[in-house]
Amino acid sequence: MPLDVADLVDRARNGQPRAVARLISLVEDAHPALREVAAALTPHTGHARVIGLTGPPGVGKSTSTSVLVSALRAEGKRVGVLAIDPSSPFSGGALLGDRIRMTEHASDSGVFIRSMATRGHLGGLSWATPQAVRVLDAAGFDVVLIETVGVGQSEVDVVRLADTTVVLLAPGLGDGVQAAKAGVLEIADVFVVNKADREGVDTVVRDLKQLIAFARREIRGESWRQPVVRTVAARGEGVPELVKALSGHHDWLVAHGELARRRADRAASEVAAIALRELRARLTDPHRGGHLPSVAKKVADQALDPYAAADELLAALRDEA
Amino acid sequence: MPLDVADLVDRARNGQPRAVARLISLVEDAHPALREVAAALTPHTGHARVIGLTGPPGVGKSTSTSVLVSALRAEGKRVGVLAIDPSSPFSGGALLGDRIRMTEHASDSGVFIRSMATRGHLGGLSWATPQAVRVLDAAGFDVVLIETVGVGQSEVDVVRLADTTVVLLAPGLGDGVQAAKAGVLEIADVFVVNKADREGVDTVVRDLKQLIAFARREIRGESWRQPVVRTVAARGEGVPELVKALSGHHDWLVAHGELARRRADRAASEVAAIALRELRARLTDPHRGGHLPSVAKKVADQALDPYAAADELLAALRDEA
Numbered sequence: 001m002p003l004d005v006a007d008l009v010d011r012a013r014n015g016q017p018r019a020v021a022r023l024i025s026l027v028e029d030a031h032p033a034l035r036e037v038a039a040a041l042t043p044h045t046g047h048a049r050v051i052g053l054t055g056p057p058g059v060g061k062s063t064s065t066s067v068l069v070s071a072l073r074a075e076g077k078r079v080g081v082l083a084i085d086p087s088s089p090f091s092g093g094a095l096l097g098d099r100i101r102m103t104e105h106a107s108d109s110g111v112f113i114r115s116m117a118t119r120g121h122l123g124g125l126s127w128a129t130p131q132a133v134r135v136l137d138a139a140g141f142d143v144v145l146i147e148t149v150g151v152g153q154s155e156v157d158v159v160r161l162a163d164t165t166v167v168l169l170a171p172g173l174g175d176g177v178q179a180a181k182a183g184v185l186e187i188a189d190v191f192v193v194n195k196a197d198r199e200g201v202d203t204v205v206r207d208l209k210q211l212i213a214f215a216r217r218e219i220r221g222e223s224w225r226q227p228v229v230r231t232v233a234a235r236g237e238g239v240p241e242l243v244k245a246l247s248g249h250h251d252w253l254v255a256h257g258e259l260a261r262r263r264a265d266r267a268a269s270e271v272a273a274i275a276l277r278e279l280r281a282r283l284t285d286p287h288r289g290g291h292l293p294s295v296a297k298k299v300a301d302q303a304l305d306p307y308a309a310a311d312e313l314l315a316a317l318r319d320e321a
Numbered sequence: 322m323p324l325d326v327a328d329l330v331d332r333a334r335n336g337q338p339r340a341v342a343r344l345i346s347l348v349e350d351a352h353p354a355l356r357e358v359a360a361a362l363t364p365h366t367g368h369a370r371v372i373g374l375t376g377p378p379g380v381g382k383s384t385s386t387s388v389l390v391s392a393l394r395a396e397g398k399r400v401g402v403l404a405i406d407p408s409s410p411f412s413g414g415a416l417l418g419d420r421i422r423m424t425e426h427a428s429d430s431g432v433f434i435r436s437m438a439t440r441g442h443l444g445g446l447s448w449a450t451p452q453a454v455r456v457l458d459a460a461g462f463d464v465v466l467i468e469t470v471g472v473g474q475s476e477v478d479v480v481r482l483a484d485t486t487v488v489l490l491a492p493g494l495g496d497g498v499q500a501a502k503a504g505v506l507e508i509a510d511v512f513v514v515n516k517a518d519r520e521g522v523d524t525v526v527r528d529l530k531q532l533i534a535f536a537r538r539e540i541r542g543e544s545w546r547q548p549v550v551r552t553v554a555a556r557g558e559g560v561p562e563l564v565k566a567l568s569g570h571h572d573w574l575v576a577h578g579e580l581a582r583r584r585a586d587r588a589a590s591e592v593a594a595i596a597l598r599e600l601r602a603r604l605t606d607p608h609r610g611g612h613l614p615s616v617a618k619k620v621a622d623q624a625l626d627p628y629a630a631a632d633e634l635l636a637a638l639r640d641e642a
Contacts, residue, residue, distance in 0.1 A: 035628040042626040131627070154475060260621065267627065268617030272605055274631040279600050284593055296589030300581065305363040306452070306588065307356040310595040318639070 003033050009040040012139040017112055020080075020139045024114055027131045030277075038131070041138035046263070048080070048137035049250055052159030054148045054187070055168030060194040064168060064233040064242075065147045069105055071239045072143050080136035080144045081113040084125060084155045112141065115149075127277055129158045130270035160187055161266045163259060164249045166242075168192045169208065171200035185215045188226055190245045196230035196238065205230065224252050283313055291316045324354050330361040333460040338433055341401075341460045345435055348452045351598075359452070362459035369401070369458040370571055371587075373480030375469045375508070376489030381515040385489060385554040385563075386468045390426055392560050393464050401457035401465045402434040405446060405476045433462065436470075448598055450479045451591035481508055482587045484580060485570045487563075489513045490529065492521035506536045509547055511566045517551035517559065526551065545573050604634055612637045 011019035023041075026034055053068075055061055065081060072079050105111040116128060129146065136144045146162055148155040159165055167188035172195075184191075191212075193204050205228055212226050227245045231238030253259035284292045295312050298304040304312070332340035344362075347355055374389075376382055386402060393400050426432040437449060450467065457465045467483055469476040480486055488509035493516075505512075512533075514525050526549055533547050548566045552559030574580035605613045616633050619625040625633070 035626075038626040038628045042620070042623050046621075046623055134627070264614070264618045264621040267620035267630075268605070268613050270627045271617055271620060271630040271634060272601070272613055274627055275604055275634045276597060276601060278631065278635060280593070280597060283596055284589070292589050292593055293585070296592055297585050299363070299588035299592060300367075300585040302363050302367055305356075305359040306455070306591045306595055307359045309588075309592040310599065313592060313596045314599060 005033055005036045005040055009037065013044060015109065015140065017109065020112055020135060021114065023135045024132050027128050027135065041134055044138040045134055048141050048144045050133055050144045050146065050162045051246060052146045052162030052165040053168065054156050054159040056173055058173055059168045059170045060233050061147055061168055064192065064194055064231065065145055066104065067233050067236050067239050068145065068242065069111055071243050073108065073110055077142040078110045078140060080141035082129065082132055082144065082146045083113065083115045084129065084146060084148045084158055085115045112136065125154050125158045126269060127273040130161055130266055156187065161269055163253060163262055164189045164246055166190045166192055168194050169204060170195040171198040171204050185211060189224065189249050191226055191228045192231050192242060193228060194231045194233050197232050201230065282317055326354055326357045326361055330358065334365060336430065336461065338430065341433055341456060342435065344456045345453050348449050348456065362455055365459040366455055369462050369465045371454055371465045371467065371483045372567060373467045373483030373486040374489065375477050375480040377494055379494055380489045380491045381554050382468055382489055385513065385515055385552065386466055387425065388554050388557050388560050389466065389563065390432055392564050394429065394431055398463040399431045399461060401462035403450065403453055403465065403467045404436045405450065405467065405469045405479055406436045433457065446475050446479045447590060448594040451482055451587055477508065482590055484574060484583055485510045485567055487511045487513055489515050490525060491516040492519040492525050506532060510570050512547055512549045513552055513563060514549060515552050515554050518553050522551065603638055
């Protein structure tokens with residue numbers, strides 16, 4: 001049976017979770033119908049607030065996501081969750097355990113949860129995730145949460161595609177703030193210090209605030225002050241404050257024209273990933289005239305250096321265009 | 322002072338570690354002289370055996386690398402080590418501790434150790450690592466060890482560029498073999514079960530051998546039987562057996578024409594990464610006529626879907642070629 005894209009998109013927009021799931025599967029499979037799907041979805045996008053959550057292992061990301069979903073549901077919002085799954089072939093069972101906590105939302109039709117398993121995918125997470133966000137946005141979800149489960153740079157890069165990025169820290173996770181500082185300050189719009197009932201929380205919060213104050217002096221023209229919210233996600237403590245901080249950042253984005261800029265950045269990332277995947281296919285697929293295998297053999301035989309080989313490849317691409 | 326590439330390459334080939342380090346820095350910085358460097362290096366490559374080591378955190382990769390370096394040195398071989406560093410912004414101090422163990426080789430001029438810190442690099446590890454291997458190969462190292470410290474898929478992909486890939490496991494690391502099986506069987510040429518003095522080692526080895534036997538039935542025409550070597554790297558136990566297994570695999574690669582195929586694959590990966598980085602720059606850099614920002618804005622404004630935008634981008638690339 002041929003795929004009826006218009007019908008599938010209609011059903012997704014009418015809130016049928018199976019249609020939404022099918023559309024995201026098409027993204028994960030890089031299905032040929034994706035062009036048609038994207039064209040059908042695009043007019044219905046631009047409504048959803050996209051929130052990314054990231055942080056080191058053990059910080060309570062899944063629990064935080066789950067209680068955040070509950071809080072947003074209490075406000076009547078429909079919430080889609082994309083859990084960016086571990087990208088390592090060595091990941092273990094604990095992460096699956098985390099997933100199970102989310103089952104409390106399984107019976108709620110206003111919540112859609114999907115793990116993105118894009119390991120080995122050409123173009124990977126940067127290719128699939130923004131297109132999956134587009135599906136959820138068009139399907140009428142008010143908020144899309146992108147949560148990393150893995151800890152690689154690529155997962156973090158994907159979370160950064162959000163309108164608002166939440167970085168979670170917690171007391172007692174190794175070097176804490178110091179270890180994390182290289183990466184997190186430029187990523188975070190909102191900091192959460194979870195497990196705030198644990199010893200050492202005051203130190204983490206103080207260090208973090210010092211770091212924020214110090215970095216502010218470095219960034220000119222930046223008027224958003226990253227808030228630090230204390231939570232005990234497992235007991236729901238601090239969650240109203242987190243929701244308020246998220247709204248505050250959204251309002252700031254709108255007021256400063258930054259929302260449009262971030263969404264243009266996300267669109268740029270999406271378009272570039274699609275274009276580069278196509279170019280990679282043209283370069284490497286011998287069935288499409290890709291010359292990579294033949295020039296690579298010359299490089300391996302030391303008859304050509306890799307830059308000269310890349311030049312040959314690009315020239316061939318141009319000649320065939 | 323302009324960079325004297327010929328002199329730098331000469332000094333690297335004469336065993337000067339500072340020249341080798343400088344060449345790898347040029348790779349990490351994507352220095353414009355890299356074309357010239359690659360052309361000067363290529364005639365001197367093809368000698369080094371490239372061995373990748375990967376495995377889950379806590380398995381003892383750094384210790385294993387260090388004792389393997391000692392064993393290869395005892396055979397009179399010069400050894401270069403590329404430690405692929407954590408790609409997560411949330412990585413902590415324990416990994417730095419691991420690095421320090423390698424300092425026992427610091428005074429040995431037959432050993433060169435370099436951490437590859439390519440976070441945020443356009444094209445990332447797949448761009449820099451094969452070029453760094455090329456540097457070490459041309460500089461006359463007999464063996465190049467690529468060790469992952471991070472656990473992301475991209476680090477693992479890089480290790481797979483080796484002639485021989487070693488996957489380390491150990492008893493007591495969560496779900497062990499079962500958790501790892503999805504990824505490791507297709508990666509590994511040689512398995513090491515490290516910490517073999519720990520309880521549970523027999524179970525890990527048995528499970529692993531069952532998995533290998535089972536997978537063998539699935540792969541036709543594959544006559545290499547992945548060995549399972551027990552080691553206690555911290556005490557040097559099992560290291561002679563590991564060295565023997567590595568030599569065995571190398572001999573098998575040569576005998577079956579597989580070494581040439583793997584090296585052509587590595588060259589293909591290197592060339593593709595160079596070409597795609599160039600294409601990415603042409604697409605995205607407005608100073609080079611990249612139209613990405615303007616088409617991305619149309620996508621964000623729902624005036625264009627992302628696939629149509631990618632088509633526009635690719636058409637513009639063709640017109641300007």
